[in-house]
Amino acid sequence: MRGHLAPHRFPEKTRRVQSPNTRSTLLMAPALMWLTALMVVPCGLILALGFFRRGLYGGIEYTFTLENFALIVDPLYAGIFLTSARIAGLATLIAVVIGYAAAYAIAAAPRHRQPLLLFLAVLPFWSNYLIRTYAWIVLLNREGLITQGLRMLGYEGEPPSMLYTEGAVITGLVYNYLPFVILACYAPLARLNPELAEASRDLGASAFTTFRRVILPMTVPGIAAGAVFVFVLSIGNFITPALLGGGRFQMMGNLIYAQFLTANDWPFGAAISMVLIAIMMGLLTIQAIAAEKGAGERREGTDG
Amino acid sequence: MTALLSIDGVTRRFGAVTAVDRLSLEIVENEFFALLGASGSGKTTLLRMLAGFETPDAGAIRLDGADISRMPPNRRPVNLMFQSYALFPHMTVEGNIAYGLEMEHLPRSEIGARVGEIMEITELSPMAKRKPDQLSGGQRQRVALARALVKRPRLLLLDEPLGALDKKLRAAMQLELKRLQHEVGITFIVVTHDQEEALVMADRVAILKDGRLLQCGTPHEVYEHPANRFAADFIGVMNFIEEGGRTLAIRPERIHLFPDRADRTVEGRVTARAYHGLDLQLHVATPLSPKPLLVRLTANAADRRPVAEGDTVTLGWNEADTRQFND
Numbered sequence: 001m002r003g004h005l006a007p008h009r010f011p012e013k014t015r016r017v018q019s020p021n022t023r024s025t026l027l028m029a030p031a032l033m034w035l036t037a038l039m040v041v042p043c044g045l046i047l048a049l050g051f052f053r054r055g056l057y058g059g060i061e062y063t064f065t066l067e068n069f070a071l072i073v074d075p076l077y078a079g080i081f082l083t084s085a086r087i088a089g090l091a092t093l094i095a096v097v098i099g100y101a102a103a104y105a106i107a108a109a110p111r112h113r114q115p116l117l118l119f120l121a122v123l124p125f126w127s128n129y130l131i132r133t134y135a136w137i138v139l140l141n142r143e144g145l146i147t148q149g150l151r152m153l154g155y156e157g158e159p160p161s162m163l164y165t166e167g168a169v170i171t172g173l174v175y176n177y178l179p180f181v182i183l184a185c186y187a188p189l190a191r192l193n194p195e196l197a198e199a200s201r202d203l204g205a206s207a208f209t210t211f212r213r214v215i216l217p218m219t220v221p222g223i224a225a226g227a228v229f230v231f232v233l234s235i236g237n238f239i240t241p242a243l244l245g246g247g248r249f250q251m252m253g254n255l256i257y258a259q260f261l262t263a264n265d266w267p268f269g270a271a272i273s274m275v276l277i278a279i280m281m282g283l284l285t286i287q288a289i290a291a292e293k294g295a296g297e298r299r300e301g302t303d304g
Numbered sequence: 305m306t307a308l309l310s311i312d313g314v315t316r317r318f319g320a321v322t323a324v325d326r327l328s329l330e331i332v333e334n335e336f337f338a339l340l341g342a343s344g345s346g347k348t349t350l351l352r353m354l355a356g357f358e359t360p361d362a363g364a365i366r367l368d369g370a371d372i373s374r375m376p377p378n379r380r381p382v383n384l385m386f387q388s389y390a391l392f393p394h395m396t397v398e399g400n401i402a403y404g405l406e407m408e409h410l411p412r413s414e415i416g417a418r419v420g421e422i423m424e425i426t427e428l429s430p431m432a433k434r435k436p437d438q439l440s441g442g443q444r445q446r447v448a449l450a451r452a453l454v455k456r457p458r459l460l461l462l463d464e465p466l467g468a469l470d471k472k473l474r475a476a477m478q479l480e481l482k483r484l485q486h487e488v489g490i491t492f493i494v495v496t497h498d499q500e501e502a503l504v505m506a507d508r509v510a511i512l513k514d515g516r517l518l519q520c521g522t523p524h525e526v527y528e529h530p531a532n533r534f535a536a537d538f539i540g541v542m543n544f545i546e547e548g549g550r551t552l553a554i555r556p557e558r559i560h561l562f563p564d565r566a567d568r569t570v571e572g573r574v575t576a577r578a579y580h581g582l583d584l585q586l587h588v589a590t591p592l593s594p595k596p597l598l599v600r601l602t603a604n605a606a607d608r609r610p611v612a613e614g615d616t617v618t619l620g621w622n623e624a625d626t627r628q629f630n631d
């Protein structure tokens with residue numbers, strides 16, 4: 001009897017287990033195809049390109065070499081990399097401090113007003129990146145709005161040079177990526193059970209200690225997500241350094257741009273691109289692992 | 305005995321709602337005090353004022369004679385065990401319990417000793433290194449309790465401490481809470497909307513309705529001598545008989561079946577019969593009230609005189625066992 005039943009029951013059970021999987025594969029198929037065609041394949045091509053030699057007059061010579069990757073540690077290029085990392089790091093730091101404070105204020109506002117505040121915080125994001133960056137040129141220009149404003153207040157001296165400085169580049173990056181940080185920090189702050197902070201106060205902690213020991217540790221995943229986002233987008237950015245840095249500040253993005261479009265050294269451009277992508281992937285992976293680890297804790301500490 | 309806590313005409317309004325309305329209460333040292341009331345009667349609001357999370361709009365709260373109504377929560381020798389437990393999810397059991405002592409800047413060795421001691425009492429030692437999400441509901445509840453107890457507050461406030469537990473665990477924890485209170489010698493104020501729980505655990509019970517104090521007394525007083533019709537109905541089960549513009553109230557266990565001697569008797573028909581193990585409950589339709597009277601017989605009495613649905617029976621009771629309300 002058992003031998004008779006077993007072959008009937010087994011396939012049925014397997015089918016039931018598999019069907020949701022099959023469905024999710026089907027639903028994911030378009031996205032996977034899109035990613036494969038437009039992300040994986042081009043990245044593979046670029047990676048391959050990095051191992052070839054530059055032709056004498058700009059073309060590509062198909063002989064294997066590691067020279068391009070070796071060139072990256074050349075002091076000239078390593079310097080550009082460090083500058084990029086410093087600018088991106090400072091932009092990240094400033095964006096996280098401002099963004100976290102803004103997110104905290106929004107999460108502390110009355111519940112019915114929060115959607116409007118969030119909308120306002122994200123509003124600049126809906127206009128074009130270039131226009132937003134040009135707006136900063138209008139502001140920071142030697143005879144721009146800020147200088148004019150100072151003049152109206154009676155300032156007589158030399159116009160301050162603000163445009164084409166590292167500060168201008170950082171300002172532009174912070175401004176452009178701030179909405180991401182606000183959103184990333186707002187989510188865990190809004191989910192936080194307010195009774196946790198009350199429990200901390202009840203047990204004798206001051207408001208500041210409560211922030212440091214309860215609120216901040218529980219919202220670190222949001223901060224990390226926002227920070228990685230700003231850093232990754234900043235270090236590869238080339239529009240902002242080009243427009244607000246006036247070409248005086250070469251960042252990784254500008255270097256890659258130049259290799260492909262002006263210096264015509266595609267293999268070297270490809271090699272820097274791959275290093276940049278590897279750094280980004282590494283940071284995103286660390287952040288994803290940290291978020292996964294914190295997921296269990298957060299489930300416990302949020303209000304339903 | 306002088307009062308440890310005195311609540312004097314305290315009012316708290318939220319817009320148009322008066323959550324707590326001119327409430328006055330005195331609580332003495334080492335008392336196990338229960339606040340009882342329906343949902344929305346202001347129990348949580350009162351506790352939050354005692355803990356310092358709400359400020360009274362009027363009235364004063366005095367602890368050991370000093371007005372604390374405006375003192376911030378972290379400065380009060382009062383601890384609250386939250387209805388949701390509010391355990392810190394990123395800290396271990398041990399870390400949660402030690403947190404309050406670290407805030408007092410006690411020496412490490414003393415913190416370790418006191419945390420160890422309270423974990424022994426609450427039987428949490430085996431799970432000291434676990435995070436709250438690795439605990440059962442009952443264990444979490446004990447962590448929340450231990451975290452508040454370890455501070456040795458003058459006053460411990462517990463908001464529905466047993467609300468999340470199943471019936472059996474609840475009954476066990478009621479006795480456990482009482483034992484703990486005895487052991488640590490701290491004054492407890494427990495909020496509950498379970499009247500039976502209040503009667504079992506508390507030295508005294510206060511009944512709240514719409515933010516006002518209806519009655520306050522020992523479990524025996526509020527059960528046997530309810531101050532008004534609402535209190536009578538709220539605590540335990542009560543039969544009400546309207547006659548001559550007043551209401552007569554009598555407990556089901558005070559009605560006797562086929563009594564030998566009674567001040568008052570009435571004939572009725574059994575409409576329902578429910579066996580509860582310890583006792584037998586009968587619904588008896590009588591001319592006295594539109595609703596059938598509820599009668600509760602002990603298993604012994606029920607065995608002596610078996611009755612079935614549809615039987616005609618004689619009920620009787622003594623005047624001394626009834627309460628009268630003129631409302």
Ligand SMILES: Nc1ncnc2c1ncn2[C@@H]1O[C@H](COP(=O)(O)OP(=O)(O)OP(=O)(O)O)[C@@H](O)[C@H]1O
Nearest residue numbers: 318321323341342343344345346347348349350497
């Ligand atoms: N922060 C608040 N804002 C507005 N109204 C409130 C607030 N807190 C409580 N209330 C109102 O005050 C009244 C008393 O609420 P409270 O939470 O004290 O009741 P409770 O007795 O604890 O009820 P439950 O048994 O459901 O917990 C309710 O009508 C409630 O809606």
Ligand SMILES: [Mg+2]
Nearest residue numbers: 347348349463
């Ligand atoms: Mg409540």
